[in-house]
Amino acid sequence: MNxxxxxxxxxxxxxxxxxxxxxxxxxxxxxxxxxxxxGVGQATAMFTSNQVVAAPVTVGRRHMAATGGRVGxxxxxxxxxxxxTGQVGLDACEKTCVAAAETFGCIFDEVFPSSTGIIGVPFxxxxxxxxxxxxxxxxxxxxxHAESFARAIMTTDTRMKVSQASFEVDGVEVRIFGAxxxxxxxxxxxxxxxxxxxxxxxxxxxxIEAEGAQLRELLPAAxxxxxxxxxxxxxxxxxxxxLLLTSGASGVRLNERTRTSFxxxxxxxxxxxxxxxxxxxxxxxxxxxxxxxxxxSEYEAKQIAKSIAHSPLCKTAWSSADPNWGRLMAxxxxxxxxxxxxxxTVRIGAEPVYEGGMRxxxxxxxxxxxxxxxxxxxxxxxxxxxxxxxRFVTCDLTEQYVRINADYST
Amino acid sequence: MNxxxxxxxxxxxxxxxxxxxxxxxxxxxxxxxxxxxxGVGQATAMFTSNQVVAAPVTVGRRHMAATGGRVGxxxxxxxxxxxxTGQVGLDACEKTCVAAAETFGCIFDEVFPSSTGIIGVPFxxxxxxxxxxxxxxxxxxxxxHAESFARAIMTTDTRMKVSQASFEVDGVEVRIFGAxxxxxxxxxxxxxxxxxxxxxxxxxxxxIEAEGAQLRELLPAAxxxxxxxxxxxxxxxxxxxxLLLTSGASGVRLNERTRTSFxxxxxxxxxxxxxxxxxxxxxxxxxxxxxxxxxxSEYEAKQIAKSIAHSPLCKTAWSSADPNWGRLMAxxxxxxxxxxxxxxTVRIGAEPVYEGGMRxxxxxxxxxxxxxxxxxxxxxxxxxxxxxxxRFVTCDLTEQYVRINADYST
Numbered sequence: 001m002n003x004x005x006x007x008x009x010x011x012x013x014x015x016x017x018x019x020x021x022x023x024x025x026x027x028x029x030x031x032x033x034x035x036x037x038x039g040v041g042q043a044t045a046m047f048t049s050n051q052v053v054a055a056p057v058t059v060g061r062r063h064m065a066a067t068g069g070r071v072g073x074x075x076x077x078x079x080x081x082x083x084x085t086g087q088v089g090l091d092a093c094e095k096t097c098v099a100a101a102e103t104f105g106c107i108f109d110e111v112f113p114s115s116t117g118i119i120g121v122p123f124x125x126x127x128x129x130x131x132x133x134x135x136x137x138x139x140x141x142x143x144x145h146a147e148s149f150a151r152a153i154m155t156t157d158t159r160m161k162v163s164q165a166s167f168e169v170d171g172v173e174v175r176i177f178g179a180x181x182x183x184x185x186x187x188x189x190x191x192x193x194x195x196x197x198x199x200x201x202x203x204x205x206x207x208i209e210a211e212g213a214q215l216r217e218l219l220p221a222a223x224x225x226x227x228x229x230x231x232x233x234x235x236x237x238x239x240x241x242x243l244l245l246t247s248g249a250s251g252v253r254l255n256e257r258t259r260t261s262f263x264x265x266x267x268x269x270x271x272x273x274x275x276x277x278x279x280x281x282x283x284x285x286x287x288x289x290x291x292x293x294x295x296x297s298e299y300e301a302k303q304i305a306k307s308i309a310h311s312p313l314c315k316t317a318w319s320s321a322d323p324n325w326g327r328l329m330a331x332x333x334x335x336x337x338x339x340x341x342x343x344x345t346v347r348i349g350a351e352p353v354y355e356g357g358m359r360x361x362x363x364x365x366x367x368x369x370x371x372x373x374x375x376x377x378x379x380x381x382x383x384x385x386x387x388x389x390x391r392f393v394t395c396d397l398t399e400q401y402v403r404i405n406a407d408y409s410t
Numbered sequence: 411m412n413x414x415x416x417x418x419x420x421x422x423x424x425x426x427x428x429x430x431x432x433x434x435x436x437x438x439x440x441x442x443x444x445x446x447x448x449g450v451g452q453a454t455a456m457f458t459s460n461q462v463v464a465a466p467v468t469v470g471r472r473h474m475a476a477t478g479g480r481v482g483x484x485x486x487x488x489x490x491x492x493x494x495t496g497q498v499g500l501d502a503c504e505k506t507c508v509a510a511a512e513t514f515g516c517i518f519d520e521v522f523p524s525s526t527g528i529i530g531v532p533f534x535x536x537x538x539x540x541x542x543x544x545x546x547x548x549x550x551x552x553x554x555h556a557e558s559f560a561r562a563i564m565t566t567d568t569r570m571k572v573s574q575a576s577f578e579v580d581g582v583e584v585r586i587f588g589a590x591x592x593x594x595x596x597x598x599x600x601x602x603x604x605x606x607x608x609x610x611x612x613x614x615x616x617x618i619e620a621e622g623a624q625l626r627e628l629l630p631a632a633x634x635x636x637x638x639x640x641x642x643x644x645x646x647x648x649x650x651x652x653l654l655l656t657s658g659a660s661g662v663r664l665n666e667r668t669r670t671s672f673x674x675x676x677x678x679x680x681x682x683x684x685x686x687x688x689x690x691x692x693x694x695x696x697x698x699x700x701x702x703x704x705x706x707s708e709y710e711a712k713q714i715a716k717s718i719a720h721s722p723l724c725k726t727a728w729s730s731a732d733p734n735w736g737r738l739m740a741x742x743x744x745x746x747x748x749x750x751x752x753x754x755t756v757r758i759g760a761e762p763v764y765e766g767g768m769r770x771x772x773x774x775x776x777x778x779x780x781x782x783x784x785x786x787x788x789x790x791x792x793x794x795x796x797x798x799x800x801r802f803v804t805c806d807l808t809e810q811y812v813r814i815n816a817d818y819s820t
């Protein structure tokens with residue numbers, strides 16, 4: 001997954017990216033990023049289903065509704081989430097959008113704002129507004145510009161998360177560039193398009209030409225199998241946002257002929273970013289893919305996967321490469337999905353661990369332990385109920401995770 | 411809550427308790443306990459709602475159904491849960507019940523078996539059977555006998571958990587003695603009486619005279635507000651069991667006149683044991699009571715409390731006494747309960763932290779931090795939706811918890 005860590009030349013046309021230091025992050029690193037679509041783009045967004053949402057989520061929803069999904073500028077700050085800041089926070093968000101519209105020469109409600117960082121601290125709109133001219137000067141369409149965008153949106157992330165894909169139609173290349181941030185409070189449950197909010201922020205830029213309705217139809221499927229199929233700590237943030245934004249600059253239309261290629265490329269970019277988010281999770285030492293098969297429905301498969309992915313006992317066992325399949329079965333058992341334990345089979349990597357209601361006769365603890373010592377591996381569980389399945393990417397729970405999130409100095 | 415840590419003189423009549431070392435625990439401590447009701451008692455039991463259940467849960471359910479709730483002997487081992495052990499495990503459990511019935515002179519299906527300990531390891535029925543004569547010799551009705559029972563059922567518990575209550579009817583004292591074990595995998599969701607399974611084991615002995623139907627009516631309410639209102643790690647065990655067993659030895663009947671006194675005494679014993687379980691939770695340094703008020707229903711109040719109690723971000727913040735109310739609001743926001751964040755007020759102890767959609771003007775970080783430095787305190791959240799409320803007892807998530815549960819040496 002190292003290709004997720006650099007920006008290649010093949011960027012979609014019709015975008016300019018940039019970032020500056022606005023003085024919001026305590027670290028002093030760049031913390032204000034912009035993506036400008038000079039021709040104004042067509043977009044769709046999915047927000048967190050959390051009911052407590054940040055001001056930019058409320059404003060972003062309003063703007064998407066008002067414009068029917070037209071976006072001229074994406075404006076993202078890191079270091080302050082502008083969440084639980086009341087009416088004052090909403091006013092501050094709108095002020096920055098007004099100022100950005102003036103600076104960048106677009107329409108107020110074509111500005112799509114995002115914020116990530118600490119919750120409940122007054123939003124420093126003055127710092128954002130003061131940094132806008134510098135932000136405009138930083139814009140460009142080269143890999144280093146796209147990279148500066150991806151780096152500025154990071155908070156506790158230890159590395160940039162980007163992914164690219166492209167496909168050709170009649171000799172013309174259509175490109176997708178995705179940038180994401182997120183390392184904790186990760187268990188996105190993104191609702192309907194133009195619904196709510198993100199500590200996981202994902203921006204998907206593409207130069208295909210598409211209608212809003214087409215984007216609203218395609219994004220949910222890509223999100224369901226990527227960002228909605230990962231969990232670090234089971235906490236669903238108040239700010240999660242995924243934005244899919246098209247410039248149309250390739251001149252290639254999204255239609256029956258190009259739809260599958262585009263959907264595949266989009267799925268690939270989303271899956272890589274989702275995996276990169278878990279891989280960079282707070283304190284993570286093992287990335288575990290739960291492959292649940294033989295379920296009655298994908299929904300039930302995911303219910304089982306989530307129950308295991310949120311079990312502190314499963315997650316701590318993974319941290320020490322302990323093939324404690326009893327904890328997997330116990331977590332599946334309280335998932336709410338009905339099944340017969342005697343029909344379940346469990347494998348860790350290729351190693352059989354459980355079948356026929358008990359430890360597999362072929363269970364070899366040393367070999368199972370060896371699989372689990374790898375940084376990433378798959379746990380496969382077949383429930384013998386039907387044909388549905390899911391893949392869910394999660395991680396271990398380590399002392400380092402507790403240290404990071406308990407860190408408080410007064 | 412120190413009274414939960416010793417056994418007083420006022421024990422219910424009609425019971426004999428005892429314990430021996432059967433060689434199941436690696437520590438070599440006593441690990442096989444019995445409570446004998448020479449006159450045979452009337453009981454009701456609630457088991458875990460987990461679908462993966464241990465053999466003794468399956469057998470215990472069968473026995474309760476077969477006898478209509480008559481119990482002559484409670485037989486508990488610690489060190490091996492006899493769970494995920496297949497038909498072999500069921501056979502082993504039944505063999506020990508048959509042997510115990512012979513040794514103690516009761517009927518096979520009046521033996522109520524329980525097991526707690528490691529999952530998935532073959533059950534050492536030979537060790538249990540060999541220890542039965544010694545177990546019989548150990549029986550007695552003094553505080554030290556009741557205490558030996560309470561100690562032998564411990565696994566990762568650091569201290570014994572017992573509680574007692576009594577009330578008088580026409581000069582005759584009715585007594586309740588409760589003993590519990592449990593320190594991890596604690597988020598009991600106990601189903602209907604004579605339903606499923608426990609790493610939390612609770613035995614409630616009383617000498618009131620009662621019908622099975624009366625017990626089945628009283629126990630669920632006591633459990634709902636105690637054992638079903640606590641969580642350590644959100645993991646629901648495969649073996650959770652609560653047994654309420656009456657000897658009838660006081661001669662006082664459970665009826666309209668004595669019902670309230672008995673229900674109150676039972677509630678008191680259950681609440682003390684439930685609190686003691688959280689207080690002794692793995693790695694716990696803070697016990698936090700979530701007092702959710704202003705909810706539409708008790709069910710919704712509990713949904714919010716559970717969402718917070720299972721949030722790793724809330725729990726790690728508690729471990730460092732960090733008054734990070736943003737995490738509380740975020741966890742409430744994804745609980746699935748609909749509410750308006752602007753109508754919520756949050757207090758930590760008596761300190762106001764959040765109101766009107768933002769940080770309270772009266773918020774004093776140092777004072778809130780001081781409250782959270784105490785071992786136990788209450789977080790109160792009013793949602794402004796209605797009159798319903800709940801109290802839910804939970805704890806912080808510490809590096810020590812991770813160390814205990816990640817401990818694996820190969």
